[in-house]
Amino acid sequence: MGQVILKSVQKKFGDLEVIPNLSLIIPKGSFTVLVGPSGCGKSTILRLIAGLEDATGGEIIIDDIDVTHLEPSKRKIAMVFQSYALYPHMTVAENIGFGLTLAKVSKKDIQKRVSEVAKILQLEKLLQRKPKQLSGGQRQRVAIGRAITRNPKVFLFDEPLSNLDASLRGQMRVELTELHAQIKATMVYVTHDQVEAMTMADQIVVLNQGVIEQVGTPMDLYDFPDSLFVARFIGSPKMNIMEGEIAEKYFCQKLGVRPEHMEISKEEGLLNGSIRHIEKLGADTLVYSEIKGYDTITARVVGNLEMKIGDTIHLRFDKKHVHRFSNGNRLNTQF
């Protein structure tokens, strides 16, 4: 387990500044998720921690040791890649034990450690198979196994679930969270999928163009987004953002309301329009409405909804659920 500290880290690729100046503390034993849209620099930060990229400036500290200029193998980290990066010519057992083989650990000890890891990840029956004989989920587990074997201080995950289908992704999310609880290691996880971030993280770091927008627990970010960017990025479906007259009523430039806080009313409400699209998800229904003067407004209704596309709809919301923003930042003052 290790604490990771990034102090004024900068990264440039030629003239292109990817990380202008970033400072971050990743607490010991935490599951920290770096999340953000494509090109926001999240994978670059992970690669900087891993030592696969050299920082242009700043310091990277793992457990009080400055690792900024250390080789990847000397940083006591392990990384799981999006492509799994399993060695195709080696068996599962050889893949898992490769790091130990390189470290010249005795064959007996490697075998013991590989068996332990295989047991944790339920890979015992697959140890003699080659990666091409495994399913996506099994390959993912082998990649995680390879990381665990080395007893690293920090685990780094670079979008490890993005190649899996939806159901397997859900299953692996649970398995990874359980694994974290079991081995209590520091994990840094990169994803662009905010559902993964919300469901797995102790701490989420939202990034935008190489700059941290907000750091906090998933519910902090969901309930109290510091900026319009975070408000829009966290939550699915996205927060409804309204401006104009309705925002002025609340003394702000932009007013945000989560879809689950939009109520459908029988009488005329604040927002009146017609239904553009309905998505029935089973447990709840998403209603997309066209309201004159606003972008599409989404409402989440529990259960089924007996309405159809084109019907007139009246929406309202409680003022305790509004998020107010001016100049892109959250307003916390009373109104």
Add this chain to the structure above:
Amino acid sequence: MPAHKLLGMALRYLLLIWIAMIFIFPIVFMVISSLKPDLQLLSDSSSLRAFLPVGDISPTNYLSAFDRAPILLFIFNSVLITGITIVFSLFLCSLAAFSFVFLSWRGQGVIFAIILATFIVPFETIAVPLLLIVNNLPWIGLEGIKNSWINSYHVQIIPFIADALTIFLFVQYFRDLPKDLIEASRIDGATWFQVYRRVIMPLSGPIIATAAILKFLMMYNNQLLWPIMVVQEESYRPVMLGLQYFFQLNTQWGEIMAYLTIITIPVLIFYLLLQKAFIASIASTGIKG
């Protein structure tokens, strides 16, 4: 199957058979001719009989060929020279390619461009300067110190170990390998040489086979000009120099064909051993012969 598709397929097969015949006929002619006496060989050469084992067929030409030249010694020399060159070439050229693709060092691009530029320099233009160099280079071997490389195996090996084509083939192949594998092995604690030996080379079977076959053909078939310049002693001569034994005094075409058939055998064996990987590599990298 509809008639037009059937016709199309038949035409395709006819074309393929015709192309295959173009490649096979010279070999068939060589083998069949090696079994015929010269008079029959020359009279058959103007008809289709040249490709058929008809008339006076016997292995006499093979027996005479073995009498005329130390064929086994020449084959041994050629295989030894070619084999050692291939082993060192694969090792050094793949290492060079590895450094071009996976390491970053100052001047990398320029050096690679210079290497590629040597493609267009024919060997004939460097043969004489190279001869002057090897003639004055000392060599420490089993027989002690020699002042020149002339009349030796190594003079036929060392100048041909590094070549631009082999480096280029490895560079192209390495560029297509997933970068994640290299990064994963670096994180696992592999040194650069371990990445090369334990990760990259085991995954490079197809390109090793391709490079080996091309190098084999390049070395085995082209051992003519350079050996003429640097080898005077019979004991170091390769197969191609052996051919001149059959053009002295009375030229026997049947014997020449027998000799050529014999020296083709190592090429065929080598190709058959590696053909699966060679074809896979050509299919995947788009290299054309």
